[in-house]
Amino acid sequence: MNFLNSIATGIREIWSHKFRSILTMLGVILGVASLLSTFALTDGMAKGSREMMTTMGGVERVNIVPQEVPQDQVMLVDTSPGRTVADAEIIRRSATQVTHVTPVYEQPCTLTKGGVLFRSQLSGVWPDFVPINNHVIAHGRNISQIDLDEARRVCVIGTKVIEQLWPDTPKIKPLGETIIVNNRPFVVVGIFEHYESDDDKIAREYGRKPAAFTTRRNRYFNPYDRKNGTVIIPFDTAFYEFRSASMAGVVDQGPIYKVDGLTFKAADPANLQPAMDQVSSLLLQTHRGVEDFTLDTRQDWAESIEKNARNIKLSGGLIASISLIVGGIGITNIMLASITERIREIGIRRAVGARRKHIFLQIIVESTVIGLIGGILGLGAAFGMIELLEYISEGANPPVVELSSAVLSFLFALIIGMLSGVYPAWSASRITPIEALRYG
């Protein structure tokens, strides 16, 4: 008996019990659907993270972030001032491998103009902030050294801020206008370029509304949207105007201020490591030897995105695959029952010369075909489920179906179908023809 015959026999058997087969398959269908939608959900999250990273600059951007001090330095921790503006100063003066550096003061802000209100994030920075974060000034100018020295109340704003504060005049370029930032008047001296994804750009150029505003997806987190909401002011201004809100540390540190962020850009992405070594040794001086900081590169971030994506996908897949395994147990159950029902048929086949392996193969093929059809229908069900997920989930990244995930889910269903037939097939093949024929 060749393999094709076995498959034909299996399909015929399934077809002759349509309703029962559908019920049996339902477990696999739902299992595949939940597995693939979990994959789609996690893939969507990973895609969102990657997109965000690319809009926020290249790998040559490095953040200096605080970390727990090593065990042997715990008693020294108070001798280090932490990340201060002096760190930025020493990097600017002494790190030859670094082209740009900026301290960052961050605070939520409320912007108002003529009774219109918009909430965003305020960044007090040095002019280097703009090249470090791949910002482009479309109109006006960047903040300057004189703005810093005199702590002028000037700001550079993104297109979304303009859109929100001047809702009635869409094409306004509000250079020289005064806006109120956290109750203090600031003059707009520069406007950033409008950042958008390639898809949206194409859509806009062809006169359509960008996809983000025509579909329900506009509720999802959009990294471009966030970048367009940027408001920057001179670092020193931020401190003179707002410092009481963020003075940190128990010791009065006089005019050397702690910063919320410290970012630099290496001269050459290929020489990132020497630049980082240089910065590390400089900072160890200002931190008095205490290793309470670490350099966080985009590379690390990129790796951690991939790692997290993989981990979430794996654990989500593991949980979702439980339902597929339950489906497999359902198949085993039904197959065992159907063997008791078909013991006579097995006896007849054995009497006319079927070997044990033929019976084994016949049952395995049957359960595999159930897995196969269930897998195919399950992929269909998954697409329905993903549509539903897109519709009901708010503020998340839209699910993305990757081919590899679909293939993986389908193969898993097939394997589950095959495995779930092993025990029934084995017990069917152990039935001796005499007892099977006596049964009738």
Place this chain on the structure above:
Amino acid sequence: MALIELSEVTKRYRVGQQEIDALRGINLTIEEGEYVSIIGPSGSGKSTLMHLLGCLDTPTSGSVKIDGADISNASDDELADMRNQKIGFVFQSFNLLSKLTVLENVELPMMYAGITSKVRKERAKAAIERVGLGDRINNTPLQLSGGQMQRVAVARSLVNNPRLIFADEPTGNLDSTTGANVLALFKELNQQGSTIILVTHDSEIAANTPRRIEIRDGLVVTPKKNS
């Protein structure tokens, strides 16, 4: 050489704690081309003997030679191949697969013999025509009468050109007229050269065969020729 040779064959069963000697030393020879009936009341060991001759089981001791092959220590797969190649079965309850058509039922032994689809169909059709059911090949067994079903079973038993055809109470579920027809079919097949063994408890039916072997309490009583 004889087609079937049994020497000192015993078969012991365990039923719970009890051991039952179903066969207690059978010696038997059946030649090629014979038409034999095995007769005995229920519990005589007749069914056990049939299982051994039909390669459905192996003996506890003694040797069973069928067409020169000793099956006493044969593996399960070897027994299956013997049944497939050398033996055809006709059962009391027909034992056809009700989901398959007449043609597919007759094809079944050839499928396990690994014969290609085209040859299978030709040979199955020829066998069905031989038993006189050429117009019913696409019916399912449930659409046939008892006599027709038994003819399909006979066709199935013939289709691999076995050395031996085994009929276990073939007329048991049939009325006397159709039963007589089936017996006539066996007679005809025997005259065309097939070796046929008929297992029955009915001495009237056994009277149809030239030779009868009577089994009682696990032993052959008198191998005698019907006159």
